[in-house]
Amino acid sequence: MSDTHAQSVAFVRKTEIPASPPPMAETGALKWVRENLFSGPFNTIMTLLGLLVIFYLLSGLIPWIVNGTWEGSNIQECRAILQGNGGGCFAVIADRWPQLLFGFQYPDYLRWRPTLAFLLLFAAVPPALFVMYLPRWTLIATAVYPFVAYWLIWGGTVLSPVLTAASLLAGYLVFQKVERRGFVLGLAAGIATAFVALTISGFITSAASGVLALELVESRAMGGFMLNMILGTVCVSLSIPLGILLALGRQSKLPIVKGFCVVFIEFVRGVPLITLLFVANVVLAYFLPPNANFDLIIRVIIMITMFSAAYIAEVIRGGLAALPKGQYEAADSLGLDYPQAMRLIILPQALKISIPGIVNVAVGLFKDTTLVSIISMFDLVGMIRGPILSSTQWVGVYWELWAAACVLFFIVCYGISQYSQWLERQLRTDHR
Amino acid sequence: MTTMTDPPQVEGFRIGQLINDTRYRSYTFQFIALVCLILGFSWLAYNASQNDQLQSNGFSYEFLYNPAGYDINQQPIPYTSQDTHLRATIIGAINTIIVAFLACVTATIFGVIAGVLRLSNNWIISKLMSVYVEMFRNIPVLIWIIIIFTVAANTFPPISEFRLPRDGSDPERGLLFGMFAATNQGVFVPRLVFADLGWIVAATFLASIAGVFGWKAHAKRKLYGEGKEVPVLGPSLAILLVPTIVVYFILGMPVSLENPEMGRFRFEGGFLLRPSLIALWFALSIYTGAFIAENVRAGILAISKGQSEAAAALGLRPGRIMSLVVLPQALRVIIPPLISQYLNITKNTSLAIAVGYMDLTGTLGGITLNQTGRALECILLLMLFYLTFSLAISAIMNVYNNSVKLKER
Numbered sequence: 005m006s007d008t009h010a011q012s013v014a015f016v017r018k019t020e021i022p023a024s025p026p027p028m029a030e031t032g033a034l035k036w037v038r039e040n041l042f043s044g045p046f047n048t049i050m051t052l053l054g055l056l057v058i059f060y061l062l063s064g065l066i067p068w069i070v071n072g073t074w075e076g077s078n079i080q081e082c083r084a085i086l087q088g089n090g091g092g093c094f095a096v097i098a099d100r101w102p103q104l105l106f107g108f109q110y111p112d113y114l115r116w117r118p119t120l121a122f123l124l125l126f127a128a129v130p131p132a133l134f135v136m137y138l139p140r141w142t143l144i145a146t147a148v149y150p151f152v153a154y155w156l157i158w159g160g161t162v163l164s165p166v167l168t169a170a171s172l173l174a175g176y177l178v179f180q181k182v183e184r185r186g187f188v189l190g191l192a193a194g195i196a197t198a199f200v201a202l203t204i205s206g207f208i209t210s211a212a213s214g215v216l217a218l219e220l221v222e223s224r225a226m227g228g229f230m231l232n233m234i235l236g237t238v239c240v241s242l243s244i245p246l247g248i249l250l251a252l253g254r255q256s257k258l259p260i261v262k263g264f265c266v267v268f269i270e271f272v273r274g275v276p277l278i279t280l281l282f283v284a285n286v287v288l289a290y291f292l293p294p295n296a297n298f299d300l301i302i303r304v305i306i307m308i309t310m311f312s313a314a315y316i317a318e319v320i321r322g323g324l325a326a327l328p329k330g331q332y333e334a335a336d337s338l339g340l341d342y343p344q345a346m347r348l349i350i351l352p353q354a355l356k357i358s359i360p361g362i363v364n365v366a367v368g369l370f371k372d373t374t375l376v377s378i379i380s381m382f383d384l385v386g387m388i389r390g391p392i393l394s395s396t397q398w399v400g401v402y403w404e405l406w407a408a409a410c411v412l413f414f415i416v417c418y419g420i421s422q423y424s425q426w427l428e429r430q431l432r433t434d435h436r
Numbered sequence: 437m438t439t440m441t442d443p444p445q446v447e448g449f450r451i452g453q454l455i456n457d458t459r460y461r462s463y464t465f466q467f468i469a470l471v472c473l474i475l476g477f478s479w480l481a482y483n484a485s486q487n488d489q490l491q492s493n494g495f496s497y498e499f500l501y502n503p504a505g506y507d508i509n510q511q512p513i514p515y516t517s518q519d520t521h522l523r524a525t526i527i528g529a530i531n532t533i534i535v536a537f538l539a540c541v542t543a544t545i546f547g548v549i550a551g552v553l554r555l556s557n558n559w560i561i562s563k564l565m566s567v568y569v570e571m572f573r574n575i576p577v578l579i580w581i582i583i584i585f586t587v588a589a590n591t592f593p594p595i596s597e598f599r600l601p602r603d604g605s606d607p608e609r610g611l612l613f614g615m616f617a618a619t620n621q622g623v624f625v626p627r628l629v630f631a632d633l634g635w636i637v638a639a640t641f642l643a644s645i646a647g648v649f650g651w652k653a654h655a656k657r658k659l660y661g662e663g664k665e666v667p668v669l670g671p672s673l674a675i676l677l678v679p680t681i682v683v684y685f686i687l688g689m690p691v692s693l694e695n696p697e698m699g700r701f702r703f704e705g706g707f708l709l710r711p712s713l714i715a716l717w718f719a720l721s722i723y724t725g726a727f728i729a730e731n732v733r734a735g736i737l738a739i740s741k742g743q744s745e746a747a748a749a750l751g752l753r754p755g756r757i758m759s760l761v762v763l764p765q766a767l768r769v770i771i772p773p774l775i776s777q778y779l780n781i782t783k784n785t786s787l788a789i790a791v792g793y794m795d796l797t798g799t800l801g802g803i804t805l806n807q808t809g810r811a812l813e814c815i816l817l818l819m820l821f822y823l824t825f826s827l828a829i830s831a832i833m834n835v836y837n838n839s840v841k842l843k844e845r
Contacts (some may be wrong), residue, residue, distance in 0.1 A: 054560040274826035275819045276783035286811040291480040371576035417574035
């Protein structure tokens with residue numbers, strides 16, 4: 005059949021025509037540009053406006069960076085080198101870099117200590133951040149780090165961090181032993197042990213203050229970006245447990261506990277951090293024992309910790325509220341008591357939900373540590389506004405300094421928020 | 437048939453029940469908590485009673501009625517340095533509210549624009565908006581405030597460049613539109629001047645705004661009740677503009693704009709926005725705008741695509757889909773974080789002290805505190821103000837939240 009048919013038709017194509025390339029306008033970059041940037045009059049105008057903005061930004065920024073100089077020891081030399089070519093005088097950053105990082109009072113020859121503490125941070129933090137990928141024993145590094153960092157930054161005898169750590173460990177061991185006879189009893193015993201051990205180790209440290217001692221640096225000498233980092237890490241890590249307690253207290257059925265937690269949280273969230281820092285600066289001393297010598301940095305840590313604990317408590321409360329009621333009921337029906345239900349069923353899930361929120365609070369808190377410059381502590385902002393910009397060598401070099409501050413904060417905060425987004429993706433267990 | 441019931445247990449209360457019986461255990465815990473609380477507070481109170489400084493000063497707010505003796509550069513109500521600390525405090529509070537209100541308005545505008553544009557299909561625009569959001573979210577607001585203050589105080593031209601030269605030639609710089617002048621002393625803007633009957637025009641305008649809302653409600657009732665579509669846009673514009681314009685001309689133009697004019701040495705007339713106000717206002721709005729942009733984006737993304745597709749399947753036009761289906765649901769997601777951003781703005785206005793804007797923290801918590809040395813009183817009052825403000829806003833937020841939230845069992 006087909007043969008005869010083949011005879012009757014003049015031409016039958018036996019081979020397929022090779023596919024011809026799509027029209028120029030429908031492929032590759034050109035198509036992408038047309039569809040994404042110039043798909044309509046409005047879109048075209050927006051694109052042109054956007055390009056204009058980018059052009060303006062870059063035309064200001066690129067000469068400033070490219071023509072900038074890193075040499076010179078004061079503003080006059082800088083100007084002589086630049087000769088008005090629009091470049092930035094980055095020499096100020098080169099010149100005052102140690103001050104920006106460590107403040108102007110931290111002894112020069114001891115700067116290796118905070119630097120080392122900072123480098124150790126990269127060994128101590130990953131076990132906590134990537135807890136599901138690293139073996140659990142690496143968490144020991146995280147647990148030991150605060151004591152090492154304290155010893156390195158403040159100095160003094162090695163006994164004081166070691167004995168403090170030992171006291172806390174003793175308290176924890178006692179808690180584990182006694183916990184079988186009741187959580188509350190265990191907690192009380194653990195705290196009592198730790199307290200007694202701390203008191204004893206206090207005596208030992210003051211008696212043997214020279215053992216393996218590093219040179220002591222006073223709290224007043226802390227400054228620069230180091231101060232922001234210290235305040236940020238210390239306050240965040242202290243406020244997470246406190247926040248959990250406050251959130252549980254706010255959820256509890258005991259009216260007195262609940263009332264206290266509600267009042268505390270709402271009060272702290274209702275006032276600006278700067279007023280709390282004023283309290284730390286001028287008022288808190290009234291309410292502490294007259295002879296006790298709390299230096300400013302500790303008072304500030306207390307207040308910032310309270311502040312962020314209230315915010316973290318609200319985040320965790322959100323996580324607790326987001327759990328289906330069935331989880332609480334299931335825990336009850338298994339016969340778990342309150343501490344067991346919380347530790348085994350509720351908190352692991354609630355904390356998982358609240359991680360992004362907690363990280364947001366942490367980033368916000370880290371940014372807020374700049375506020376201590378207002379109560380005349382010399383953190384990064386305080387250093388720039390005070391000693392550096394008012395020095396005769398560098399008066400008026402504000403763009404470069406503020407740019408440096410922006411870059412430092414941006415790196416840390418952007419890094420943390422990227423981590424939080426990654427973690428959120430890792431922890432997502434639904435199938436969306 | 438009789439049922440055997442357990443005989444009622446007549447059993448006395450034992451001390452052990454306080455720990456072991458869940459019915460009574462909560463009382464024990466609360467008692468312990470109460471004792472700890474009382475002990476803690478009495479420890480604080482005892483320390484305070486032992487404090488020499490506090491004892492010699494006592495605790496009183498009488499200093500509020502003493503002359504303040506310092507000047508305030510932005511005075512919404514008349515004030516001289518002879519006035520009392522109380523008046524200075526009130527001015528500070530008004531200044532706080534002024535900058536908080538301004539910043540809330542502009543932050544919302546920035547945030548909504550940036551949030552919507554970040555979702556745009558235009559690659560350049562959405563990337564630009566991402567850069568904006570990430571930059572401002574990840575750098576402390578204090579740094580932004582100081583940077584913008586530095587810009588306003590150092591890069592704007594000095595007033596002398598606006599001065600008219602003696603030979604009658606044109607000055608170095610003219611006013612923008614004859615109305616605005618950005619100088620390093622601040623930005624001069626026109627001021628609304630109300631003559632005697634001016635308030636009638638203002639009242640008419642406010643009444644017209646209410647009228648527009650009334651007309652909208654009326655149109656909605658007609659549409660839903662009788663199925664009649666009543667035009668909205670044209671009548672609304674008419675209601676908004678016509679009465680005000682008529683009243684304005686009948687009363688002989690009692691409201692006018694007073695432009696700043698270059699006098700002999702300085703600008704006369706107009707209104708001066710000081711660099712501190714500009715820095716605080718602009719920095720807070722652009723910083724918080726970045727956060728609001730994220731909230732807006734999240735709100736729009738939270739509405740599943742099925743909603744708008746379903747609306748389209750019902751035959752609604754794109755504008756209607758937005759206003760009747762997507763926005764009402766997105767607003768439920770957007771508004772609570774938006775209000776907490778407003779709270780943040782209000783609290784962040786206290787950073788004014790870094791640039792010398794005389795808000796409540798600058799007057800009461802700054803100069804008054806330093807002059808009188810009454811730290812405890814001043815800071816308590818300061819906290820009380822912010823607390824009242826925040827609690828009021830969050831009370832409103834809770835009412836709103838409860839009215840729009842999805843009801844669950």
